[in-house]
Amino acid sequence: MSNPKEAIKEKSMIIQKDMLAKLFTELSTAKENGKKVVYTFVPGNVTELILSFDMLPVYPEINALQSGMRKKSASYIRDAEKIGFSEDVCTYVKCDIGMMLNGNIGPTGEKMPEPDLLLLSYTGCFTFMKWFENLEKLYPNVPVAMLHTPYQEDGKITEDQITYMVKQMETDVIPKMEMVSGKKYDPERLSKMMVNSAKAEDLLVKVLESAKHVPSPIDAYFAGVYYIGPIFTAFRGTEEAVEYYTELWNEVQERMRLGLGPITPEGELREEKFRLVVEGPPNWTNFREFWKIFYDMGAVIVASSYTKVGGVYDLGFRHDPEHPLESLAKYCMGCYTNLNLPQRVNLLADYVTEYKADGFLINSIKSCNSFSAGQLMIMREIEQRLGVPVGFIESDLVDPRYFSYANIKNRLESYFQMLEQRKIILAQETSEAIA
Amino acid sequence: MNKYYIGIDLGSTTSKAVIINEDDEIIGRGITNTRANYSVATEIARMEAIYNARFSIMKKKLEAEINLKPEYGRYIDDLETVFQYEQFKKRLDNLKGEMMNAIESYFHGEQIERVKDKVKHIFQTIEPLIKNEYLFGNLGSKNQFFRDIVSEKYNEEVSKLDMALFEPLMTVWDKSITVAENVVIDFNFGELIHEAMDILAEKYEKLPEVAAGDKSINFDAEMNLLKGNFRNVSETLREHIDEVANLEFNIANMTGTGYGRALLPFPEDCIRSEILCHAFGAHAVFPETRTVLDIGGQDTKAIQVDKYGLVTSFQMNDRCAAGCGRYLGYIADEMSISLNELGPMAMQAEKEVTICSTCTVFAGAELRELTNLGEKREDILGGLHKAIILRAMSLIARSGGVFNEFTFTGGVARNPAVVKYLSQLVRENYGDQIKINIHHDSIFMGALGGAMFARRNIKADLPSAKKAKAEVEEI
Numbered sequence: 001m002s003n004p005k006e007a008i009k010e011k012s013m014i015i016q017k018d019m020l021a022k023l024f025t026e027l028s029t030a031k032e033n034g035k036k037v038v039y040t041f042v043p044g045n046v047t048e049l050i051l052s053f054d055m056l057p058v059y060p061e062i063n064a065l066q067s068g069m070r071k072k073s074a075s076y077i078r079d080a081e082k083i084g085f086s087e088d089v090c091t092y093v094k095c096d097i098g099m100m101l102n103g104n105i106g107p108t109g110e111k112m113p114e115p116d117l118l119l120l121s122y123t124g125c126f127t128f129m130k131w132f133e134n135l136e137k138l139y140p141n142v143p144v145a146m147l148h149t150p151y152q153e154d155g156k157i158t159e160d161q162i163t164y165m166v167k168q169m170e171t172d173v174i175p176k177m178e179m180v181s182g183k184k185y186d187p188e189r190l191s192k193m194m195v196n197s198a199k200a201e202d203l204l205v206k207v208l209e210s211a212k213h214v215p216s217p218i219d220a221y222f223a224g225v226y227y228i229g230p231i232f233t234a235f236r237g238t239e240e241a242v243e244y245y246t247e248l249w250n251e252v253q254e255r256m257r258l259g260l261g262p263i264t265p266e267g268e269l270r271e272e273k274f275r276l277v278v279e280g281p282p283n284w285t286n287f288r289e290f291w292k293i294f295y296d297m298g299a300v301i302v303a304s305s306y307t308k309v310g311g312v313y314d315l316g317f318r319h320d321p322e323h324p325l326e327s328l329a330k331y332c333m334g335c336y337t338n339l340n341l342p343q344r345v346n347l348l349a350d351y352v353t354e355y356k357a358d359g360f361l362i363n364s365i366k367s368c369n370s371f372s373a374g375q376l377m378i379m380r381e382i383e384q385r386l387g388v389p390v391g392f393i394e395s396d397l398v399d400p401r402y403f404s405y406a407n408i409k410n411r412l413e414s415y416f417q418m419l420e421q422r423k424i425i426l427a428q429e430t431s432e433a434i435a
Numbered sequence: 436m437n438k439y440y441i442g443i444d445l446g447s448t449t450s451k452a453v454i455i456n457e458d459d460e461i462i463g464r465g466i467t468n469t470r471a472n473y474s475v476a477t478e479i480a481r482m483e484a485i486y487n488a489r490f491s492i493m494k495k496k497l498e499a500e501i502n503l504k505p506e507y508g509r510y511i512d513d514l515e516t517v518f519q520y521e522q523f524k525k526r527l528d529n530l531k532g533e534m535m536n537a538i539e540s541y542f543h544g545e546q547i548e549r550v551k552d553k554v555k556h557i558f559q560t561i562e563p564l565i566k567n568e569y570l571f572g573n574l575g576s577k578n579q580f581f582r583d584i585v586s587e588k589y590n591e592e593v594s595k596l597d598m599a600l601f602e603p604l605m606t607v608w609d610k611s612i613t614v615a616e617n618v619v620i621d622f623n624f625g626e627l628i629h630e631a632m633d634i635l636a637e638k639y640e641k642l643p644e645v646a647a648g649d650k651s652i653n654f655d656a657e658m659n660l661l662k663g664n665f666r667n668v669s670e671t672l673r674e675h676i677d678e679v680a681n682l683e684f685n686i687a688n689m690t691g692t693g694y695g696r697a698l699l700p701f702p703e704d705c706i707r708s709e710i711l712c713h714a715f716g717a718h719a720v721f722p723e724t725r726t727v728l729d730i731g732g733q734d735t736k737a738i739q740v741d742k743y744g745l746v747t748s749f750q751m752n753d754r755c756a757a758g759c760g761r762y763l764g765y766i767a768d769e770m771s772i773s774l775n776e777l778g779p780m781a782m783q784a785e786k787e788v789t790i791c792s793t794c795t796v797f798a799g800a801e802l803r804e805l806t807n808l809g810e811k812r813e814d815i816l817g818g819l820h821k822a823i824i825l826r827a828m829s830l831i832a833r834s835g836g837v838f839n840e841f842t843f844t845g846g847v848a849r850n851p852a853v854v855k856y857l858s859q860l861v862r863e864n865y866g867d868q869i870k871i872n873i874h875h876d877s878i879f880m881g882a883l884g885g886a887m888f889a890r891r892n893i894k895a896d897l898p899s900a901k902k903a904k905a906e907v908e909e910i
Contacts (some may be wrong), residue, residue: 016792218835250537383748390748392833407753410694414708421711 003127012248012261018228019244021108023056028110030056036181039115039135043309044123044332048193048237053181057234058112060131064095066107068284068398076102077399086191090127091195091399093134100138116138119173121147124337125370145176149332155343156335165329190306190324191239197319200231204247205313210252211302212355215272217255219262221301222291225282232310237319241246264295273298274419279344279353279378280363280371281306283395286403290395293409295417303351305344308336312347320355341374345381352386359419361391366402391415391421438687441484442885443477445469445695448732448760449827449846450476450887452484453882455890457721463488464879468580472617473698476693478621486624489679490515497675509657510635511667512677514605517631520569525620526581527565531558533611541606550603553596561588568636568858582616586734623679632676639665647648688892690885694733708890709881710736710749716884717842718744722873725838728827728857729880730847732760735827737834750834757795758826760847766819769799770812777816781852784817791822798822820852828860837865840872848877 034054049058067073076098085094106112122128150161174185210221235241261269277303317334320327345373364372383390393411396402442854444451454463465483470477501508593604642662691699691714713729727738733756738749767774788810805815
């Protein structure tokens with residue numbers, strides 16, 4: 001690749017960058033400042049609860065993806081494999097373990113604080129449990145709190161399930177948080193934060209749904225992963241998050257008004273040739289190259305399931321200040337990877353229709369069972385139900401060995417040519433029918 | 436003036452070119468081995484297809500005459516073979532030149548002349564052998580390409596010589612063949628064809644004596660008609676031969692495809708994915724096709740197409756090319772037999788030995804182990820061929836299964852054992868009523884699809900299913 005161009009920066013991007021920088025600095029100085037640190041996961045997180053105890057959350061999978069984007073994951077994974085992790089283990093886990101083995105220096109170069117509490121909230125991914133068993137061994141004196149999220153086997157959330165989750169919070173999670181932080185649980189403070197959560201969630205949905213507009217002002221996958229950043233991680237429930245999403249929404253509205261396409265690292269996309277719905281996480285080690293293939297073909301991702309792993313807010317769920325713990329329970333159970341396969345198919349099929357997509361594409365992740373299981377069935381269902389061209393590519397989260405540029409480009413090129421041919425034919429068939 | 440369209444499929448193992456006319460009929464085919472310089476491979480395939488097209492245009496024009504007098508058809512076919520030999524001879528001369536140069540730069544003193552003498556001697560021996568094989572159609576199905584034919588003969592001669600010469604002679608070969616192969620040689624069709632007529636006259640003149648001594652020559656009815664009559668035939672045909680030699684070939688549009696397509700010397704909008712081309716080609720020939728399997732050198736593709744021949748989804752092997760054409764090439768090398776002998780040998784299998792197809796290199800090791808255990812080569816090969824198809828079946832399943840008619844394309848479709856196991860497993864898995872299509876031009880399907888895209892690009896009229904069917908009946 002030639003020298004990458006300097007990316008366009010909008011105000012919202014700068015705000016987000018500052019938010020993250022501040023967080024990582026806070027984390028690196030947490031011990032000196034007496035701040036307690038909770039390690040937890042993105043899908044089905046209880047961030048507001050953690051923040052309400054003035055503790056700082058750390059999300060190992062975010063560190064892993066950040067390490068992947070900063071080209072550090074290869075050596076971390078190698079180090080984890082050296083101590084016995086198999087080639088087939090989730091690469092987020094190995095990257096994270098490798099990082100800890102190397103002094104726990106975070107993606108920004110600042111040291112990550114050791115955990116004071118391991119909060120295992122496992123939603124839709126059972127590897128999380130094994131991951132924390134490893135962390136438990138690395139940090140033997142740190143208490144572990146469990147928050148089990150029941151899978152939506154029957155495609156719905158029942159009252160019993162909500163009660164079960166709230167009970168876990170009341171009897172295990174909250175007491176351990178009180179013990180670690182030395183503070184009393186403050187439901188009022190939690191409720192106040194949830195007002196902010198709901199505000200930010202409203203704004204995020206507006207941003208993501210702006211992609212229904214033709215041309216789409218945003219890329220809901222490659223740029224989408226930035227848009228979900230604050231709300232899926234340490235900022236849900238904060239004023240800063242509301243500010244960020246207010247600014248972002250203003251920018252997006254302006255782009256829509258001007259009829260502009262998405263901003264990409266290669267520049268603004270001038271002509272929207274294809275609109276796609278994408279299932280599966282992106283590859284992080286070659287993120288920009290990966291995005292550029294789509295940019296070069298004039299393809300915009302108008303909706304994606306990956307931007308729903310920390311909440312499918314467009315289906316209507318909002319954190320509820322009136323019932324904070326119950327709404328946390330519903331939130332955890334409603335995350336994308338906790339949906340059953342028919343729900344996932346329905347959601348994706350609706351996206352294809354509502355966002356006027358030309359095609360449906362799956363990026364299947366080699367080391368992620370929770371995402372990849374069922375994807376071929378999903379693909380076939382969507383193809384049969386909607387008759388749209390479907391595509392399937394394979395890569396990995398943060399293991400650069402599994403990103404084969406030539407293979408992926410070859411498949412995507414074929415896929416885009418498929419879409420193009422189809423457009424020509426359908427246009428001809430329609431005009432023949434009219435004639 | 437007639438317009439023609441060319442499709443070029445630059446695969447990992449072979450490069451193919453197909454020329455079609457405005458009725459989508461194939462009138463020219465060219466194929467060569469893919470080599471380091473893609474432009475050369477493309478150019479050779481393209482030139483071959485154009486030469487072939489000139490011959491087929493002539494035959495088409497003389498269709499009525501040929502029906503009445505089959506010896507005319509035979510003469511043209513023989514002429515094309517001799518014409519091919521002449522190209523071969525020019526390449527051989529070029530290779531010899533390269534080898535002489537290489538000897539001068541890699542050896543010193545007396546050694547130079549010594550090695551030169553040996554190489555000259557080898558060429559003197561193999562040249563008439565190859566000429567004979569071309570002229571009397573004894574090249575057989577073993578090898579097709581310049582490199583393979585010469586290397587086989589060269590190695591054979593080297594092995595007859597003193598072992599001390601082995602190293603220098605192989606060094607010279609290695610240093611020269613790649614250089615020689617990556618050169619485009621300009622041929623003058625008119626000149627070459629007249630020379631070919633002379634060589635052919637020589638051949639026919641000698642026919643009675645050759646025939647008496649050599650039982651291998653198939654003395655059929657056409658040959659008998661030619662024997663005493665060839666001068667008349669050649670004089671009658673001369674003006675037609677001159678006409679096609681001078682025919683200006685108007686290639687109106689072209690499409691490049693195959694894994695090396697991005698490197699083809701074509702404008703970007705003339706380049707298309709091989710998945711689309713294979714599907715389009717296969718669908719054009721068999722319009723009821725809904726599932727296409729293409730096994731090429733390094734890719735296996737399971738493709739679903741709609742009634743227009745457009746791809747609706749596809750699955751390809753990722754990360755590993757075990758079970759593709761190159762896998763068979765490797766196995767052939769391991770067994771020291773030629774690629775084209777593999778299939779027929781596997782057809783002799785009485786059972787299929789279980790072999791793992793997940794890794795080419797391991798399969799090689801397994802093969803040696805099984806041979807040690809006393810398994811028969813035929814049965815091992817049977818197992819290997821079945822293993823390839825089992826892998827392809829899993830891709831087919833991933834792509835959605837087999838619908839309606841099933842068409843098998845790609846170079847591997849020439850292998851009878853692959854076809855046997857594929858047919859067996861497709862029927863086992865998807866029912867006896869599935870119609871399985873394998874065209875004798877299966878290796879050209881990608882190039883054909885490309886040429887068809889090239890033709891349609893101009894008119895921007897992609898075919899409806901009905902139209903495609905009518906076209907096929909003509910092919």
